[in-house]
Amino acid sequence: MIEAPGSTPASGPVRSVAKVLIDSSVPQLDRLFDYGIPDQWVDAAVPGVRVRVPLRSAGRVADGIIVEIASRGEYVGTLSELDSVVSPIRVLAPEVWALARRAADRAAGSATDIVRLAVPKRQVRVEAALLAAEQAPAVVTSPPAPIESYGVGVLESAIAGNERLAVDAVPLVREVHPADAESTWVGGWAVTMAAAAAATIAGRRSAILAVPDYRDQEQLHSALLDVLPGSQVVRLDARQSNPDRYRAFLRCLGDEPIVIIGNRSVVYAPARTLGLIALWDDGDPLHSEPLSPYVHARDAALVRQEQQSCALMFFGHSRSTEVERLVEIGWLRSVSPRPLQLPKVIPTAQQSSEDRLAAQARIPSTAWKIARTALETGPVLVQVARPGYAPRLTCADCQQTARCMRCEGPLLQKTARSVPACAWCGALAAAWKCQHCEGEKLRFVGVGTIRTAEDLGRAFPGIRIIVADGEHQVQAVGSGPALVIATRGAEPIAAGGYRAVLLLDGERMVARESLRVGEDCLRWWSNAVALAAGGAPSVLVGVGGALASTLVTWRHADYARSELADRRSLRFPPAIRVATVTGSVEAVEAAVAASGVSGIDVLGPVDLEPPLVRTILRFDYANGTDVAAALRSELIRSATSRRKRAGSRQGYAPATPNLRIRLDDVEPFLDS
Template sequence: MEISVASARKAARSAVKSAKPKKQPELAAELPVARIVVDKALSHLDQFFDYAVPASMSADAQPGVRVRVRFGGHAAGDRRRGGGLIDGIIVERLATSDYSGPLARIERVLSPEPVLPDRMLDLARAVADRYAGTLADVLSLALPPRHARVEAEPAEEPLPAPPRPETGSWARYEGGQDILDALSAGESPRSVWTALPGPTWPDEIARLMATCLAAGRGALVVLPDGKAVGRVDEALEHLLGRGRHIALTADAGPEERYRRWLAVSRGTVKAVVGTRAAMFAPVADLGLVALWDDGDSAHAELHAPQPHVREVLVVRALRERSAFLVGGLTTSVDAAQLVRSGWAQPLEAVRTEVRAAAPLVRTVGDLDVARDEAARTARLPSLAWDIARRGLETGPVLVQVPRRGYVPHAACQRCRASARCGGCAGPLELTGSDGALVCSWCGRHEVGWRCQECGGAQLRASIVGARRTAEELGRAFPRVPVRTSGRDAVLSVVPDVPALVVATPGAEPVAAGGYAAALLLDGWLLLNRPDLRAGEEALRRWLAAASLVRPASAGGAVVIVAEPTLRAVQALVRWDPQGFARTELGERHELGLPPVSRMASVTGSPTAVADLMRLVRLPQDTDILGPVPAPLPPRPAVATPARNAKTRAKSAAARAAIERPPAEASTDIPLWGGTTRAQVGPPPEERRERILLRVSPGRGAELAAALKAAQALRMSRGPSEPVWVRMDPLDIG
């Protein structure tokens, strides 16, 4: 009884104590209102919110700093009902608020370090509007996670401006000296640069950046991968020494990356090279933004709102009045559109310089392969075998294979139907010389396979992978070492000694002194992809490999196994990527396809897509294409006898969602809403469809705004099925 009375008294005291209103902290005497962007990536909450600034936090609560606030409560001033704590960033301080009710107070200033200057806020807002996204989504891409220990480190003093470098190999280009002079004078030229083949492009990028630094301005260059960043980083260090530039890549680790990012934000360093995320690096006094190899898919952000580096840098060049350069060994159709519109100027070398730098390119077509006994038995045409043999007398030979692994695709020997898994209908692959069949989607081992079309039990390789090619070449050249470079292990460099280097596209290592020859196998595989950009992408990958070969004057030769009459193959033979891009662009002008027009994709369940289309107010004359079935990641098999089957199925399904192999036939690949040869399809409630929306040039902003408004209206009504909206999708088919 005594215990219950004591408990009752304690509860009564607690109730009285909690009922007493807490004394609210005094507000800041000057500018007591902070306008804040909160970390809520919802379309209907994409706005600023006003909060009161306590006097004790006024000195630190400045524009650009990170804070913690309560969000989502009913009574803004009531801690018990004021919602949960979330992160936010102050964008400005105000004397008064246009909100009539009581304002919640800032709970805590996370750090007095300003991380969002006005120019970066303006850029993030512009990118969000262009891609029908939210400001919070863009800021999550632009700002790295905070590390308090790094912020406590003192800032270093910036180094003085370096002297202007020499022209170097830029003298080979028409207008090369002019762009260096313009950057040195503080001007802002815009150029589309088609680089000459060979190893000089990292040094040429470094000289552009050094010229900007000599003029007292900053420079930012974005490259597709860490290997390319490493080459430019090395060239900059050789040209400028240490301490004048920073490389921003994920390989540095979160803490070191934040340390480097802070050095840029504080103005200690004004030259940045990095991968995709570096497009938002807060470089001070920006004088140059540059992008290398804009056709590489690595420049397309995978997270919402999925911006492309090229478009972000275009916005930065306009808003910060900096020079703009997009360069590469090839010219993308999007870059050609910048030239055609007059927004940028071409920066190219004369044909004599191209011929002096490029290797000799020879072709092997289908008829040549059919007449070639060696090609039918060893998969290596006689011409390719002869050039490889001669090249191995003087140095390494590169062999580009479009697919990784051993045999990523297997097919029936009798009817050539694609070999499919009995559990999930995924494609089967041979994982090694022992002939083991494994599903590339669910990881299931297939035992006793028979073709569902003809009943045959014999398999053939419809696509031979890199490991199998290395195995075959090792038998053909028994005394020559064979190296492989692909997703599992990517080589950066190889020595200048005779060797066969088998690599997948994008993983080709650099050879000291250049390759003596290169063999580009299975060209039809890259060209036959069901994609609008198939020819453009094939040429980009071929040129990237061929540019690593010595010039023709030094004996360098390239053999491509593809039909020689095709446009992309002829562009490689003539080494004319500019002409190919201009022709492709002309055809897209006639058909109204991107980049001439702006497009958006709307993907979701049929009910959700129809709901959004009822709400959206599209711009006048919008073309509505679809709906059509949209593919989904494959379903893992229900049961797999091998050990760790569940883990392997998850990883295989996730990998297949990102690296889905190209379809050999539309009936062989499962589409939601349809069937496959194996008659496997999803249940109706899981089907998705996609609609493409196309508008004429100049109306893309209207389309993005309309889609974002419709999304916000759907979300404001409460929980609903998700709909994925993407502006400028790359995979329109």
């Protein structure tokens, strides 16, 4: 039985009832509450509008959203009534609520938390301007050009038939000409996604395009403006100011078909006539939501596609094991370019170079010669693992990693002349002493972007050096000769493509302890190789075996298939699902006992910071619904438990520490 907090039992039915979702992070309030509708709000109280409702304690009122209007409620009694209707705009679309509820149930979380991501905070002035504005006329667009890279009509028919595809992106850069803007160069994947969105618009349906970060979003936006008018493209992401984000959100509520682009949370954007959801590079960790209930954009897209029967496409140069699993079970169909021009990748060992300048730059002679030749005609990309000067410092005497004397974090050095500092708290290590041998001298280990730039600058005198990393954000470079030193994921686009690409620090990247190290490295390298001009060489330094073979042959699906087979034999995700349960020993034991479904593997508990422990549960996809429901119930039971705080005037307080449950959590399998 669901009733409003503060309702008093009485006889007699309710004439009409508003079912309200209260904006609260408390898990036990993640349900719909019945409220009566006063006569003054009968016309304004409609599904999707913001309201204020009373709560039982101390006469408080809370924010909420009406999800449904019923002729009568389930509670037989006198219901509390709505306090007020805040705005007449229906901000919570029915399809978004259905998605939030199902995604939260699958992740053992609260739908309220997802709705908070989907619906931005209200901006009164933006609402007033929208209500005062006249309805914009519908935009008529010309028929889009056919998408020929995958065969004429292949992607268009998939969109019309609401198919689900895993699309291998074209590894090239292309020039686009956005309306009222200068021409620019973007990845081939952006051109294909824009063409797919244009085909969706031509069918009078909307498209949602999700990308990991702002660099990808800029490329995609430019590609879209080359094929669609700006009025049909809406950007919705966390980098926008609150008014701009809310203004863009309100545009999504209209009936006209539009293309909505943004980062991971854009998959929750309202779109009534949704025809396509497309994700670029789903293996990028930026698609993983760091806030509860931690739903990955890929999982939210899968749920929404099933609910709204639209087309779904995952684009990428490499393929994640999650997408490969969906291909193997027949949920996705794999599509590749026809014909595919294989990038020219040259693997080479990390060895001492006979050439003096190559040795000075600490790169093999093969890589140095290729870079020297390429610099005669254009820019060269050099990808490295870490930013700064020395990514890691050790004690010169005992070789132990140098740790901060304040917080035990690792020390690093950003420039050649800077004082070493802690990577965690930023404290300077001016009077540092080794905690193992009390040595006072530091030794550089590893090479970052700054030191690489210095070394290559000496090896290629007179060549312009450009550094692109987290502190030096560069999105595009020209076609002139230049050495671009970039960290993985921060590579700028070069006009016409790079004349050569050098992939350094491969051994260091592969040596990282992580379940996903193979797919991550392939994704980093493939995205960099795809920035090269057609036929330009890419040199992979210091890596061999299956990873080098995959990059040379460009058969990423085969590697993902092999990796998935290994995960299946070891019962590692994504072959199975996992849940991490964190809290006190008693709370974790109770949660594990509550999830008692046959076939569950229990790993742990493992001690964390006292008094916390963590247990990992592994289970098959078929048991996912039951496990999620059981863990969710235990989470609510734990949250509603109270214990008396000794000597406290505030009475009962929540039991601490709180129980935390996260499904499909990959953190325990990653390098800390």
